[in-house]
Amino acid sequence: MATASFSLQPLHKAFSIPNYPQLDSNSRFRPHLRYSSNGFPSIAIRASSTVTLEPDTISQQNQSAELFACPVCYEPLTRKGPLGLNLEAIYRSGFKCKKCKKSYSSKEIYLDLTVTAGLRDYSEDQPTRTELFRSPLVSFLYERGWRQNFSQGGFPGPDEEFKMAQDYFKSVEGGVLVDVSCGSGLFSRKFAKSGTYSGVVALDFSENMLRQSYDFIKRDAALLSSNLALVRADVSRLPFTSCSVDAVHAGAALHCWPSPSNAVAEITRILRSGGVFVGTTFLRYTRSTPGIIRPPRQRFLQNYNNLTEEEIEDLCTSCGLTNYSSKVQQSFIMFSAQKP
Ligand SMILES: C[S@@+](CC[C@H](N)C(=O)[O-])C[C@H]1O[C@@H](n2cnc3c(N)ncnc32)[C@H](O)[C@@H]1O
Numbered sequence: 348m349a350t351a352s353f354s355l356q357p358l359h360k361a362f363s364i365p366n367y368p369q370l371d372s373n374s375r376f377r378p379h380l381r382y383s384s385n386g387f388p389s390i391a392i393r394a395s396s397t398v399t400l401e402p403d404t405i406s407q408q409n410q411s412a413e414l415f416a417c418p419v420c421y422e423p424l425t426r427k428g429p430l431g432l433n434l435e436a437i438y439r440s441g442f443k444c445k446k447c448k449k450s451y452s453s454k455e456i457y458l459d460l461t462v463t464a465g466l467r468d469y470s471e472d473q474p475t476r477t478e479l480f481r482s483p484l485v486s487f488l489y490e491r492g493w494r495q496n497f498s499q500g501g502f503p504g505p506d507e508e509f510k511m512a513q514d515y516f517k518s519v520e521g522g523v524l525v526d527v528s529c530g531s532g533l534f535s536r537k538f539a540k541s542g543t544y545s546g547v548v549a550l551d552f553s554e555n556m557l558r559q560s561y562d563f564i565k566r567d568a569a570l571l572s573s574n575l576a577l578v579r580a581d582v583s584r585l586p587f588t589s590c591s592v593d594a595v596h597a598g599a600a601l602h603c604w605p606s607p608s609n610a611v612a613e614i615t616r617i618l619r620s621g622g623v624f625v626g627t628t629f630l631r632y633t634r635s636t637p638g639i640i641r642p643p644r645q646r647f648l649q650n651y652n653n654l655t656e657e658e659i660e661d662l663c664t665s666c667g668l669t670n671y672s673s674k675v676q677q678s679f680i681m682f683s684a685q686k687p
Pocket residue numbers: 473476477480481494527528529530531532533534550551552553556580581582583597598599600603604605
């Protein structure tokens with residue numbers, strides 16, 4: 348059983364996993380994974396997702412295990428290792444796209460499902476609003492003061508925001524929730540602890556935010572063994588099969604995304620029919636802001652993509668989402684929309 352003594356240990360020690368060389372973040376070592384193409388039965392999990400499993404793991408079938416798709420071609424990834432969405436199962440598993448022949452595994456404590464995962468020579472920079480949060484300092488400070496400042500813009504605070512989001516997610520209770528752009532995981536932990544979902548994926552592009560997420564998770568033995576996974580991915584290239592996810596949460600994130608339209612399109616793609624998207628962000632201005640002081644888009648904090656209420660609704664509906672609704676308080680907006 349997980350105990351509080353895990354708290355100061357890295358993942359491989361907490362779970363008595365051998366300290367393989369790939370745990371060194373600078374290492375080029377990739378785990379040696381064997382994938383057999385013969386004799387493994389295919390199990391249809393949802394209409395659009397199929398996964399090939401080892402015979403001895405079929406009895407442990409868990410719907411959340413078959414979510415992951417190749418970020419290059421969106422084909423479902425085959426998985427070798429224990430099933431489940433918890434950190435240990437993901438850490439012990441290797442994933443592979445049979446089409447692209449690309450392998451994915453946990454780097455340190457998160458599963459890296461970016462297109463650039465495992466590349467040795469090529470790297471690319473994202474816009475400042477994304478790069479800022481990759482910094483170790485910003486990631487460290489995020490839950491230690493940075494996020495609290497959002498109250499000045501009208502954010503009600505994590506406890507209230509969580510309650511509001513849970514109300515919107517009522518119709519998808521029991522499903523799989525992806526907390527996109529989770530940062531240090533403050534909402535992912537709340538969703539996982541609530542017991543409302545069969546699995547929670549805490550997803551962010553920032554390696555350091557994911558490290559912070561793990562630092563917070565490992566302090567709580569119950570969370571450490573819950574169905575909570577840490578995944579690195581780009582919101583514009585979500586590594587999930589189409590129509591496989593019940594709920595997507597994106598707290599204080601839309602203004603940080605390189606392309607909100609690509610992100611909302613991706614979120615729509617991965618949501619199943621009836622699935623719910625809930626997001627919060629800082630508005631550029633509200634309906635009650637006098638025209639004379641409304642900042643024009645280009646000149647407003649160019650580093651961020653702050654949209655208006657109308658733009659967010661337009662974006663959601665243009666991607667085919669319905670039942671749009673929102674709550675606004677100063678520059679804070681929480682909006683929700685559903686996949687028909
Ligand atoms: C302001 S933080 C929000 C954290 C948390 N969800 C909250 O409610 O406080 C924005 C997050 O968006 C993430 N982000 C920025 N660009 C991203 C991208 N292209 N894909 C995924 N996440 C991204 C950042 O790494 C950062 O953690």
